[in-house]
Amino acid sequence: MLLNIKDLTVAINGKEIIKGLNLQVNKGEVHAIMGPNGSGKSTLAAAITGRDGYEVTKGEIWYKGQNIVGLEADERANMGIFLSFQYPVEIPGVSMTNFMRTALNAQREYRGQPNIPAGEFLKLMEEKKKMVDIHAKLTKRSVNEGFSGGEKKKNEIFQMALLEPTLAILDETDSGLDIDALRTVAKGVNELRSSENGFVVITHYQRLLEYIVPDYVHVLSDGKIVKSGTKNLALDLEEKGYEWLKEEAAV
């Protein structure tokens, strides 16, 4: 099993947001997590990737046979966990090229590999840029600085393609995307899907799941998974909204 979350409780400033959550992701699977605003979707992403301030008060997060609760964010990344941000951060003064080369070399060092030669890195960048149809000049600019909303999201997928994670968490990657950008992003994700990696796709809407077809769909409500099913569950949600699930859960 790639990811096994057991009875997880997460608090921010003492307030519990995730309240006893269980989730299993195997290699080769795509899991969609849906749910209304404030249900804890982004908190779950932050807890898996090790963001400061998100305190795991109970439960365990097992990844590749190790409980990663307490590990630093960079160590989790080096173990192959990637987060595509809902709001990618602008970093003026740090060029995309420099940022990605530093990141890739950090990950290679963690795995005991030598730094990637400059020529090889540039070739790799060119190849991945094509995959997400990212404009050549964007990689010369500072990280996300002055990028449009769509460019920022494409840039997240570009970074994912370069770093080749085993577990990728896409946090509302579809928000703010027009249909063309959505297709490009989905195409990138689908090309990266393999029997060796897993995806957790967090989204509000069923629309993204037409392009990235999930193996499982989970509904998160008030910090817990209240329903799990196949891709058809997403269609039900699109049609009926989340209210019926809350009622069902209350019964």
Place this chain on the structure above:
Amino acid sequence: MEKDTLQQTQTLDEMLIGQYRQYKELISENDTPHLRQIRENAFQVFEKEGFPHSGTEMWRHTDVDALTEDDYVHELKAPVVTENIEDIFQCDVHDFDTETISMLNGWYTSKTGDLKTMPDGVVVGSISAAMKAYPELFEKHYGKITGSESNGFVQINTAMMQDGVFIWVPDGVKVTKTLQIIKIINRKEQLFVQSRNLIILGKNSELSLMHCDDSVDHQASLVNTVTEFFVDENAHLELYKLQNLNDNSALINSTFIKQMANSTIKTNTLTFNCGLIRNSIHVKLDGQGAHADVLGLYLMDKEQHIDNQIRIDHNVPNCTSNELFKGILDDEASGVFNGYIYVARDAQQTNAYQNNNNIMLKSTATINTMPFLEIYADDVKCSHGATVGQLDQEAMFYIRSRGISADNARMLLLYAFAADIINEISIEPLRQRIDDMVKKRLRGELSVCEKCVLHCGTPDKEYHFDIDLSQI
């Protein structure tokens, strides 16, 4: 050496006043009557007012009381240098070909004479030699650019200055090779060092100048430098100041720049290390169409103190100015930024921009940042801004989420913050060298020797020179 006449238990101003009275003839031996009068006037003001102190408004945040109450040796004669001085002054900015002007403990040192004319016509040399050779230039500019509003440090420098650098770029001369003033402090005793520089750019001329303040060992010193620049019509000046002194040193640096029509200047003050630094830069835009870029970067830690006092006078219409100072303060370091923009009554169409950004790495570091605009014209664009903050935690997580360690993420962000200033260095080999120094400084890897842009090769070697007091 007879120490009793130099090292006393008096305060510094008492000692200097005594020295002036006793050795006035020696101090002013190269003066024209005009200069002698300037000296005398400055001395009288200093005698009355002394050094600024903690109660002086403009010095409220920079405590110089402890400095001016300490004991110093103040040399009134140039040291006899027994080592090959050119060897100390080797700059290791690779591929960076400069014309070097060396100053040791405030005294001009050169094997090739005190004043020389380069093939392109630029005159470079000791100010004491130049005042005899070019009395008309001194009459016209010397002591004029500092203006009347001055403080005790400028007054005592004017009263007792004996040496410094003189550069005259005649009309139409474009100096292709960067000139580099390297000032080294190296002495066993605690020194008080003064130097006075006069730099004149004629019409349509160009000069790029590096001014490096360095110390070789850990001995304490107080350096008081005054530099006057006259930048004539359509002349262009680039000035880089590199400050790397030891933690026991204090540097009081007063720079005055007068700009005529359509001239441009760009100053970049890069402070890497020093116990206490006060940089005062006063730009006077006196000709229409003049432009000034006044930039700076300071990286301070431990208990170091940096004070940048920038004043830009828009005295005539249609001038532009741009100030940007960025600083990173760690540990118990403290900083002051005072950005003063003055726009005279008729200086319409002024465009003045000012910004000061600070990153505080620890809560024990402090900064006082004070923008101050005084505007008497109505058709002007002036903006100012100041930020004081910690590292952006969102950005930290973003970088770390890609596998980059916390230390390296911090480095990336700090470096990116500083890069705004570094990228303004237009001499590429110098930019690369500064870039490298900033990285090392941020990583805490600058060794005592590497702090210096010079490559001494033998940092443990001592250089000996003594004053022969019998000749005074």
